[in-house]
Amino acid sequence: MKDLEEFNDFRGRMNERILNSGNLNLKRFWALDSRAYEPGALDERTLELLGLATSMVLRCDDCVTYHVIRCVQLGVTDDELYEALNVALVVGGSITIPHLRRAFETIDECRRLQVEDPGLKSLL
Amino acid sequence: MKDLEEFNDFRGRMNERILNSGNLNLKRFWALDSRAYEPGALDERTLELLGLATSMVLRCDDCVTYHVIRCVQLGVTDDELYEALNVALVVGGSITIPHLRRAFETIDECRRLQVEDPGLKSLL
Amino acid sequence: MKDLEEFNDFRGRMNERILNSGNLNLKRFWALDSRAYEPGALDERTLELLGLATSMVLRCDDCVTYHVIRCVQLGVTDDELYEALNVALVVGGSITIPHLRRAFETIDECRRLQVEDPGLKSLL
Amino acid sequence: MKDLEEFNDFRGRMNERILNSGNLNLKRFWALDSRAYEPGALDERTLELLGLATSMVLRCDDCVTYHVIRCVQLGVTDDELYEALNVALVVGGSITIPHLRRAFETIDECRRLQVEDPGLKSLL
Amino acid sequence: MKDLEEFNDFRGRMNERILNSGNLNLKRFWALDSRAYEPGALDERTLELLGLATSMVLRCDDCVTYHVIRCVQLGVTDDELYEALNVALVVGGSITIPHLRRAFETIDECRRLQVEDPGLKSLL
Amino acid sequence: MKDLEEFNDFRGRMNERILNSGNLNLKRFWALDSRAYEPGALDERTLELLGLATSMVLRCDDCVTYHVIRCVQLGVTDDELYEALNVALVVGGSITIPHLRRAFETIDECRRLQVEDPGLKSLL
Numbered sequence: 001m002k003d004l005e006e007f008n009d010f011r012g013r014m015n016e017r018i019l020n021s022g023n024l025n026l027k028r029f030w031a032l033d034s035r036a037y038e039p040g041a042l043d044e045r046t047l048e049l050l051g052l053a054t055s056m057v058l059r060c061d062d063c064v065t066y067h068v069i070r071c072v073q074l075g076v077t078d079d080e081l082y083e084a085l086n087v088a089l090v091v092g093g094s095i096t097i098p099h100l101r102r103a104f105e106t107i108d109e110c111r112r113l114q115v116e117d118p119g120l121k122s123l124l
Numbered sequence: 125m126k127d128l129e130e131f132n133d134f135r136g137r138m139n140e141r142i143l144n145s146g147n148l149n150l151k152r153f154w155a156l157d158s159r160a161y162e163p164g165a166l167d168e169r170t171l172e173l174l175g176l177a178t179s180m181v182l183r184c185d186d187c188v189t190y191h192v193i194r195c196v197q198l199g200v201t202d203d204e205l206y207e208a209l210n211v212a213l214v215v216g217g218s219i220t221i222p223h224l225r226r227a228f229e230t231i232d233e234c235r236r237l238q239v240e241d242p243g244l245k246s247l248l
Numbered sequence: 249m250k251d252l253e254e255f256n257d258f259r260g261r262m263n264e265r266i267l268n269s270g271n272l273n274l275k276r277f278w279a280l281d282s283r284a285y286e287p288g289a290l291d292e293r294t295l296e297l298l299g300l301a302t303s304m305v306l307r308c309d310d311c312v313t314y315h316v317i318r319c320v321q322l323g324v325t326d327d328e329l330y331e332a333l334n335v336a337l338v339v340g341g342s343i344t345i346p347h348l349r350r351a352f353e354t355i356d357e358c359r360r361l362q363v364e365d366p367g368l369k370s371l372l
Numbered sequence: 373m374k375d376l377e378e379f380n381d382f383r384g385r386m387n388e389r390i391l392n393s394g395n396l397n398l399k400r401f402w403a404l405d406s407r408a409y410e411p412g413a414l415d416e417r418t419l420e421l422l423g424l425a426t427s428m429v430l431r432c433d434d435c436v437t438y439h440v441i442r443c444v445q446l447g448v449t450d451d452e453l454y455e456a457l458n459v460a461l462v463v464g465g466s467i468t469i470p471h472l473r474r475a476f477e478t479i480d481e482c483r484r485l486q487v488e489d490p491g492l493k494s495l496l
Numbered sequence: 497m498k499d500l501e502e503f504n505d506f507r508g509r510m511n512e513r514i515l516n517s518g519n520l521n522l523k524r525f526w527a528l529d530s531r532a533y534e535p536g537a538l539d540e541r542t543l544e545l546l547g548l549a550t551s552m553v554l555r556c557d558d559c560v561t562y563h564v565i566r567c568v569q570l571g572v573t574d575d576e577l578y579e580a581l582n583v584a585l586v587v588g589g590s591i592t593i594p595h596l597r598r599a600f601e602t603i604d605e606c607r608r609l610q611v612e613d614p615g616l617k618s619l620l
Numbered sequence: 621m622k623d624l625e626e627f628n629d630f631r632g633r634m635n636e637r638i639l640n641s642g643n644l645n646l647k648r649f650w651a652l653d654s655r656a657y658e659p660g661a662l663d664e665r666t667l668e669l670l671g672l673a674t675s676m677v678l679r680c681d682d683c684v685t686y687h688v689i690r691c692v693q694l695g696v697t698d699d700e701l702y703e704a705l706n707v708a709l710v711v712g713g714s715i716t717i718p719h720l721r722r723a724f725e726t727i728d729e730c731r732r733l734q735v736e737d738p739g740l741k742s743l744l
Contacts, residue, residue, distance in 0.1 A: 029706075032273065203271070345434075425550050
């Protein structure tokens with residue numbers, strides 16, 4: 001469980017550092033990034049699954065961790081996560097497998113954390 | 125409209141060529157690729173949107189064309205397509221913009237084809 | 249010379265199509281993309297060279313074409329372009345060579361166009 | 373058959389253009405690129421298959437075309453090519469499939485050319 | 497030596513976790529992945545070298561570690577490994593250098609392990 | 621500060637290991653890599669910023685760390701670094717954000733080290 005907290009702390013601290021850097025364009029990108037996952041024609045769960053699958057084929061562990069947490073917070077089930085990850089595996093190939101292993105580890109950590117904190121409110 | 129037909133013909137002809145090459149593993153991959161988009165815990169529309177967004181961030185025009193056609197066949201609306209493409213744009217960056225332009229062109233071609241063939245049955 | 253005009257026309261037409269799609273987030277990304285190349289602590293030439301080199305290692309022909317045109321408009325010399333492209337070649341490897349060939353072709357087309365239109369005002 | 377000739381001509385013409393650009397580092401990279409495929413501990417066929425598979429997972433059509441031609445010139449059989457391409461497909465995923473289709477088309481064009489020119493001496 | 501054991505343990509444990517997830521398509525991909533490296537027209541050593549070089553250009557440390565171990569188990573020599581890695585370096589560029597450093601570290605660890613366990617039977 | 625020293629030590633030790641491997645082509649690549657950043661038509665600062673931005677869009681943490689250190693050694697300011705990183709963020713998308721966080725951490729570590737060692741002479 002320590003790893004998700006560490007990820008969460010580093011992410012929060014460095015986001016603040018970047019947003020306070022005085023570079024307005026970086027700040028605007030952060031805003032645009034948040035808006036991309038706000039519900040519109042597609043609901044939040046679908047948007048987060050898109051974030052998860054694109055992060056997986058681009059093989060970014062931190063991005064995968066973020067979207068797994070968000071999916072779990074939104075009530076996405078294990079089977080739904082597995083199917084989204086399977087699309088990413090087929091599209092992106094065996095090169096994604098090490099990231100898939102870590103994604104499963106993150107899913108399992110989230111499920112353990114949910115015993116005490118069902119909404120994963122302590123994260124993100 | 126010519127372009128989508130040409131894409132469709134080449135795709136069909138070369139798939140047949142590869143599946144008849146005598147290499148069984150290539151054939152098995154094709155089967156696994158099809159299965160990834162069969163409805164299970166996630167419905168077909170969500171799976172195809174995942175295929176579309178992952179193809180866009182990996183910047184494969186033919187893959188984007190394929191999944192746009194499939195999405196249109198499944199009744200995905202323009203606004204839903206735009207939001208999925210926007211997630212891909214934010215995740216994958218401006219380097220995806222030339223592919224986004226071609227994706228919009230494909231969407232428009234599909235909508236024109238739908239006047240005569242609402243289910244796009246002539247394709248794929 | 250026909251190719252650069254075709255690129256220019258398609259780019260202009262599809263940008264307009266996307267900006268008029270009604271999806272506000274796509275529009276915001278376009279604005280952020282423009283702002284990234286506005287002079288600040290770094291001058292416009294350096295920013296465009298960064299655009300060129302990043303486009304080359306990510307192997308996007310249309311993006312390379314765009315930044316070559318912008319560099320030429322800003323007075324970047326052939327030798328400066330070659331050195332920026334060489335950094336991209338060393339960083340990105342021989343897989344960038346086909347894109348390098350097309351970049352050199354675009355540079356040569358720009359130089360020919362400059363005989364009649366030194367500022368390449370007919371483009372972008 | 374026209375396509376391979378066109379590829380061959382453009383490649384030759386632009387290589388000459390780049391090597392005569394006066395940028396010595398670009399020239400050195402070209403030399404290093406050639407040396408990588410010279411037989412040493414590994415034979416030329418194995419080295420070219422490595423060039424082919426890496427080009428396929430990085431999804432560079434021109435690079436794939438080049439290494440298919442070289443493999444055919446070195447007597448690599450269809451079944452050997454298919455197995456190397458299958459490794460690339462599994463490693464790189466379905467996103468490589470459009471490039472695989474074009475690779476099979478190139479293999480077939482090479483085999484047709486070989487009827488008149490068994491060593492494909494007219495190419496590269 | 498600890499690192500390779502840790503890699504080996506995590507890999508084994510998470511593979512089991514994924515194969516027992518109940519998602520049949522993930523399981524099928526694992527089978528297809530294994531089959532790609534079974535000898536056919538190409539021998540096992542060539543197939544593993546293809547796995548190594550493609551993993552290197554796609555810059556996946558865990559995949560590189562896996563294929564280095566497999567190559568060493570199959571009797572591939574240092575000079576053969578270096579030449580395959582050099583093709584990957586030239587194709588993939590200097591961006592692969594940090595992964596190359598770690599690959600050399602893994603080769604050296606394998607050679608040290610071989611003093612006690614020549615076939616590296618304790619791994620994979 | 622420990623991290624940069626560790627990076628520096630590992631980098632130095634493994635470079636030496638590779639350059640002494642007996643493979644001449646690897647050695648030649650190292651030479652070509654150094655030459656790409658030697659001043660010519662472009663000055664060293666611009667070349668290093670190109671190295672930084674290309675490393676960021678290709679998402680290689682070690683390469684980013686290297687070029688941040690080099691930029692700081694050459695007197696590049698924070699605002700110049702932020703603008704170069706912003707181009708990379710826009711070109712490469714949100715998938716670069718975790719690497720951006722680590723780049724900011726490296727910038728901050730360099731600035732702290734500069735209090736005692738303004739030219740960062742202890743590194744690289």
